[in-house]
Amino acid sequence: MKRIILFVMTNLAVVVVLGIVANLFGFNRYLNASGLNLSALLGFALVMGFGGAIISLLISKPMAKWTAGVRVIDTPQNADEAWIVETVRKLSETAGIGMPEVGIFDGAPNAFATGAFKNSALVAVSTGLLTGMTHEEIEAVIGHEVSHIANGDMVTMTLIQGVMNTFVVFLSRVIGYAIDSFLRKGDDRSSGPGIGYFVSTVVLDIVLGFAAAMVVAWFSRQREFRADAGAAKLMNRKQPMINALARLGGMTPGELPKSMSAMGIAGGIGRLFSTHPPIEERIAALKGA
Numbered sequence: 467m468k469r470i471i472l473f474v475m476t477n478l479a480v481v482v483v484l485g486i487v488a489n490l491f492g493f494n495r496y497l498n499a500s501g502l503n504l505s506a507l508l509g510f511a512l513v514m515g516f517g518g519a520i521i522s523l524l525i526s527k528p529m530a531k532w533t534a535g536v537r538v539i540d541t542p543q544n545a546d547e548a549w550i551v552e553t554v555r556k557l558s559e560t561a562g563i564g565m566p567e568v569g570i571f572d573g574a575p576n577a578f579a580t581g582a583f584k585n586s587a588l589v590a591v592s593t594g595l596l597t598g599m600t601h602e603e604i605e606a607v608i609g610h611e612v613s614h615i616a617n618g619d620m621v622t623m624t625l626i627q628g629v630m631n632t633f634v635v636f637l638s639r640v641i642g643y644a645i646d647s648f649l650r651k652g653d654d655r656s657s658g659p660g661i662g663y664f665v666s667t668v669v670l671d672i673v674l675g676f677a678a679a680m681v682v683a684w685f686s687r688q689r690e691f692r693a694d695a696g697a698a699k700l701m702n703r704k705q706p707m708i709n710a711l712a713r714l715g716g717m718t719p720g721e722l723p724k725s726m727s728a729m730g731i732a733g734g735i736g737r738l739f740s741t742h743p744p745i746e747e748r749i750a751a752l753k754g755a
Contacts, residue, residue, distance in 0.1 A: 561613065
């Protein structure tokens with residue numbers, strides 16, 4: 467979950483910055499006296515949508531290191547670190563990808579993989595995971611993360627996020643313009659859009675952004691099933707991954723950083739925004755594969 471949350475939050479921040487820059491330098495010239503220039507708006511939406519997603523992807527590894535406090539293992543300091551590095555090396559060779567950087571971060575049971583390219587990624591595991599699982603279970607979790615890299619999941623999520631961003635930017639401005647036109651029926655529009663356009667665009671960016679987040683989360687959940695199956699394939703057996711999932715189900719999950727705590731939504735609606743399926747569904751899918 468940490469991998470996707472970091473990506474989505476970074477993407478949101480980058481899109482906001484791009485929007486401010488576009489306004490300051492007048493790049494958003496899709497509004498004129500005669501109305502909306504849909505071709506110009508589509509170009510603007512594509513630049514905003516994919517620009518934010520691609521920049522987020524390119525800086526995903528350093529951002530993950532910084533926000534999670536990852537200590538990269540350049541030279542193993544003990545037997546446990548040597549085992550982790552060797553396990554990542556073995557699974558990466560089996561998966562046919564380059565050796566990722568390997569890191570450890572303090573915290574409750576968790577692990578993530580990130581990076582823009584398959585052959586220069588990062589795999590990080592928490593201290594809570596290392597102390598709370600057997601070596602076989604940890605290997606399965608690492609296999610899951612290596613599978614994410616081998617499957618190109620970060621690139622896939624970037625493309626999906628870019629498409630969603632583009633739809634949000636395009637639709638919010640088209641609908642906002644329609645609302646503003648209705649509110650200012652008969653008024654002189656030569657002075658540009660009214661307050662109705664700006665207010666409705668901001669509101670629609672938020673509302674449609676939530677809808678887009680649900681779509682991105684749905685795709686993320688499907689890729690978790692695939693990564694579970696990938697870990698089982700790398701280890702040539704399902705049971706270690708099943709055991710690791712069962713163990714995770716009985717552990718206390720790590721808290722989100724304070725800046726993200728508001729994203730913790732309980733109940734049925736919260737599941738729509740979840741980047742991971744329930745543990746029991748993941749175990750059932752593995753057993754049925």
